[in-house]
Structure formats: structure tokens, C-alpha cells
Amino acid sequence: MKLRIPKGYTPSTYEQLAELAGLPVSEARRCADEMAAAGIVSLIKHGDDPRIKRCEVCGYPFRDKTRPGNAKVCGDTCKTTRKTVQRAEQRKVKPARGVTVKPNKQIRYVWWLEYPYWVTEKWMLNHVGSYERPRDPDKLAYIIAAKERAERMGGRKKVSG
Structure with missing residues (x-):
């Protein structure tokens, strides 16, 4: 469920942005207005701030506010989505790691x-x-x-x- 927006790509309408991010148009408009007001768009284009990143889930640019600077997602909703996908992948891989599955008890x-x-x-x-x-x-x-x-x-x- 990873959605990546190419670096040079800029959606021309709020509808395109909402479709790419999987959000309602009103939410996409609000986010785009906030980014424009904060000057994030110019920071992304020039790339001089290492804390400005793109969200791995929705592709929105965000400022990494964590102390070590290792955030991968923009907020709680995207974090939940990423963790859900990550857990599903781990469940698929679990038997391949050599984890023994406990057999059912014998019927007595x-x-x-x-x-x-x-x-x-x-x-x-x-x-x-x-x-x-x-x-x-x-x-x-x-x-x-x-x-x-x-x-x-x-x-x-x-x-x-």
C-alpha cells in the first residue's frame, strides 16, 4: 500500500492530489494550502533542508520533527497504515523464518x-x-x-x- 509521488511531479488540481493521496478533496485542498503558506513547496524543489521529506504512504511532503530525524510518515493515520501493512508482511514471512507452529492437541x-x-x-x-x-x-x-x-x-x- 505504498504510494509514491515522483519527485518532479506536481498535481495540477486538488482532485488529482486527493486521488493520489487517497483523501477527500477538501482535506487535500487544506493540506496544499498549508504547504503553500509554510513555503514547503519551494523547500522541496530546492532540497536544502534534510528534514523536509515525502511521506512513504501518501507522498505528502512533511517536516520531520523527530529528534533523530528518522520519521518516514507524515502523521498518525499514515503511521497506522504503514504499521498495518508491515504487520501483514511479517505474518506472511513468519513461517519462512523457521518459527515452529504448535501442533493441535490430540483428541482425547x-x-x-x-x-x-x-x-x-x-x-x-x-x-x-x-x-x-x-x-x-x-x-x-x-x-x-x-x-x-x-x-x-x-x-x-x-x-x-
Whole structure:
């Protein structure tokens, strides 16, 4: 999505400028008027200021206000467009760099059928083991005794209010 305007080319109408930049005509007119008022057009033609550059996205001339002087685009909109294109290119190149793609997990439980089932018993026991653990027989006796004690007392104490 790079749009480059040749160095010697000057659009003759605002419509041509708007078409090249991909902006509405009113916005192109405003930008052209600002450039003319700032004297940017003459600076571009003579080329004596290294901070006057052309935007890589829309081709507009702009003054690089960054401290190191390495700006490539004129503003936030063009910066977003450039980064979007750059990320898309990186996504295309990513597998070619040798980045390993994580394989999908092996299917262990077939849930989408009418009668779901585990593929192997081992996986079923591993899964169930994390939810249902057998209790110690002494602990079972303790739980049963606590329930009987609660029944003999008449249930839980009721708060009078």
C-alpha cells in the first residue's frame, strides 16, 4: 500500500492530489494550502533542508520533527497504515523464518457424538483423577460421625432474631 509521488511531479488540481493521496478533496485542498503558506513547496524543489521529506504512504511532503530525524510518515493515520501493512508482511514471512507452529492437541474425548466417549481409558482416568479423589477410610468414618451428631442435636442451630 505504498504510494509514491515522483519527485518532479506536481498535481495540477486538488482532485488529482486527493486521488493520489487517497483523501477527500477538501482535506487535500487544506493540506496544499498549508504547504503553500509554510513555503514547503519551494523547500522541496530546492532540497536544502534534510528534514523536509515525502511521506512513504501518501507522498505528502512533511517536516520531520523527530529528534533523530528518522520519521518516514507524515502523521498518525499514515503511521497506522504503514504499521498495518508491515504487520501483514511479517505474518506472511513468519513461517519462512523457521518459527515452529504448535501442533493441535490430540483428541482425547469425543464429545460431539450422540454417545460421547474417551479415546483411551488412561486419558479418562487422568482427567477424572483430578476431580474425584478417593478418601481415606478414617476420614469417611469421621464424616459419617459428624452427620449423625448433627441429626441427634436436631440439625443446625437456628439463629433467633
